[in-house]
Amino acid sequence: MTIEYLKKAGRTSQTDTAETRATVEKLLAEIEAGGDEAARRIAIALDRYDGSIVLGRDEIEAAAAKVPAKLKDDIRFAHDNVRRFAERQMQSLSDFEYELSPGFVAGQKSIPCRAAGCYVPGGRYSHVASAIMTVTTAQVAGCDNITVCSPPRPEIGINPAIVFTADLCGADRILALGGVQGVAALAFGLFGAPPADIIVGPGNQFVAEAKRILFGRVGIDMFAGPTDSLILADASADAEIVAADLVGQAEHGYNSPVWLVTDSRDLAERVLAIVPGLIADLPDANRTSAAAAWRDYAEVILCGSREEMATVSDDEAPEHLTVQAQDLDWWRDRLKCYGSLFLGEETTVAYGDKASGTNHVLPTSGAARYTGGLSVHKYLKIVTWQQATRAASKDVAIATARISRLEGMEGHARTADIRLRKYFPGENFDLSAAGDS
Numbered sequence: 229m230t231i232e233y234l235k236k237a238g239r240t241s242q243t244d245t246a247e248t249r250a251t252v253e254k255l256l257a258e259i260e261a262g263g264d265e266a267a268r269r270i271a272i273a274l275d276r277y278d279g280s281i282v283l284g285r286d287e288i289e290a291a292a293a294k295v296p297a298k299l300k301d302d303i304r305f306a307h308d309n310v311r312r313f314a315e316r317q318m319q320s321l322s323d324f325e326y327e328l329s330p331g332f333v334a335g336q337k338s339i340p341c342r343a344a345g346c347y348v349p350g351g352r353y354s355h356v357a358s359a360i361m362t363v364t365t366a367q368v369a370g371c372d373n374i375t376v377c378s379p380p381r382p383e384i385g386i387n388p389a390i391v392f393t394a395d396l397c398g399a400d401r402i403l404a405l406g407g408v409q410g411v412a413a414l415a416f417g418l419f420g421a422p423p424a425d426i427i428v429g430p431g432n433q434f435v436a437e438a439k440r441i442l443f444g445r446v447g448i449d450m451f452a453g454p455t456d457s458l459i460l461a462d463a464s465a466d467a468e469i470v471a472a473d474l475v476g477q478a479e480h481g482y483n484s485p486v487w488l489v490t491d492s493r494d495l496a497e498r499v500l501a502i503v504p505g506l507i508a509d510l511p512d513a514n515r516t517s518a519a520a521a522w523r524d525y526a527e528v529i530l531c532g533s534r535e536e537m538a539t540v541s542d543d544e545a546p547e548h549l550t551v552q553a554q555d556l557d558w559w560r561d562r563l564k565c566y567g568s569l570f571l572g573e574e575t576t577v578a579y580g581d582k583a584s585g586t587n588h589v590l591p592t593s594g595a596a597r598y599t600g601g602l603s604v605h606k607y608l609k610i611v612t613w614q615q616a617t618r619a620a621s622k623d624v625a626i627a628t629a630r631i632s633r634l635e636g637m638e639g640h641a642r643t644a645d646i647r648l649r650k651y652f653p654g655e656n657f658d659l660s661a662a663g664d665s
């Protein structure tokens with residue numbers, strides 16, 4: 229490899245993880261011991277919010293009344309796209325039964341988790357689209373009970389558009405709780421909510437760590453923490469658009485990595501020259517986040533070939549991966565590690581983030597090495613079953629008895645023996661593990 233870093237990051241998604249873990253463990257222990265009251269106390273301390281936590285129907289209607297009609301239409305448009313894509317995903321998985329031998333049938337079926345907990349982030353920005361992504365997929369998957377948690381703003385509560393959206397998409401209950409206290413409320417079943425079987429949704433490092441620690445006790449979709457994005461671009465790319473896309477992603481937060489990987493030094497240098505001006509031109513809060521992310525987490529990597537670019541990208545396993553290069557089919561076939569792929573200049577990460585229909589809850593911090601993003605499949609338990617005639621069970625019983633004895637599991641072996649004696653009286657079987665080798 230002949231890669232050259234034209235800009236190297238001083239920090240990565242693994243920086244400060246021990247400190248985050250210690251903070252989250254302490255908060256979870258406090259909430260588990262103290263229940264509703266502890267969660268409320270932490271919400272007051274961290275989010276300066278002392279209003280109602282479980283939103284009543286009147287509060288939901290009041291929030292909906294505050295959302296402009298045009299925005300409601302946009303939310304319905306995005307919801308419709310996400311719902312139709314999720315329905316198509318449901319169709320991609322079908323139950324089946326298979327006759328392994330005459331009379332011995334095994335099958336696979338999918339069963340939705342009963343209670344889903346959806347976390348909708350809202351600390352820095354008001355992530356209305358995350359409510360669409362999480363609640364809609366839970367609803368299409370067939371979860372019976374959907375609880376939403378989202379952080380309240382001081383004095384105000386949850387952003388009204390998030391409340392409207394969660395309700396539109398099918399939430400059964402909405403809790404004004406953010407961060408660790410929100411995730412804990414979903415997991416432990418606080419404020420009258422059923423304990424979640426699965427918790428889904430993105431969030432900052434505290435939210436992602438809380439889900440990670442609770443995993444096992446409760447299911448989670450994946451590690452979906454601070455957003456990251458990588459752009460693969462060759463000499464044919466438009467430097468202005470590449471720079472705008474990098475800055476658009478850096479605004480997510482001070483700890484959002486962005487990478488440009490290219491085989492064109494000229495493109496890289498032009499992008500490096502354009503980015504600072506685009507960041508400076510953002511509104512205050514967005515500028516602060518993007519400037520810090522660009523300074524501390526951004527990288528510009530020059531490669532010798534497109535194969536080398538693909539390898540660098542797969543090693544990063546970015547959440548969002550954009551290709552602005554020639555021969556898009558080659559890239560789609562070659563790339564292996566990403567949460568969601570955006571091919572060509574005519575689409576962009578923000579389309580997927582807000583409205584195009586694919587899910588924006590995606591693996592971060594390299595988790596795309598082993599998982600895709602949120603889909604209806606994350607809520608489904610793929611289970612198996614089997615059923616047999618007595619005649620069909622004979623060969624399986626003999627093999628089971630012998631393998632069990634070889635393993636030293638005599639009790640298992642005898643569950644097969646007893647059936648063979650009952651179903652085939654008078655027949656003799658060699659059920660010992662020993663025999664010709």
Ligand SMILES: NC(=O)C1=CN([C@@H]2O[C@H](COP(=O)(O)OP(=O)(O)OC[C@H]3O[C@@H](n4cnc5c(N)ncnc54)[C@H](O)[C@@H]3O)[C@@H](O)[C@H]2O)C=CC1
Nearest residue numbers: 349350351352379406407430431432452454455588589590
């Ligand atoms: N991976 C994905 O698919 C997506 C990721 N995101 C990410 O979600 C994140 C959203 O973050 P935020 O705006 O912060 O909203 P958030 O809702 O995730 O977090 C806000 C909560 O963090 C808690 N918190 C803040 N500082 C804390 C501290 N020092 N100790 C303990 N708790 C603390 C507060 O209780 C607050 O309620 C961003 O990093 C964004 O990139 C957003 C959408 C999709």
Ligand SMILES: O=C(O)[C@@H](O)CS(=O)(=O)O
Nearest residue numbers: 355357455581588589590
């Ligand atoms: O990580 C993500 O998918 C986010 O970019 C989604 S959003 O733009 O913050 O809604």
Ligand SMILES: [Zn+2]
Nearest residue numbers: 455480578581
């Ligand atoms: Zn985004």
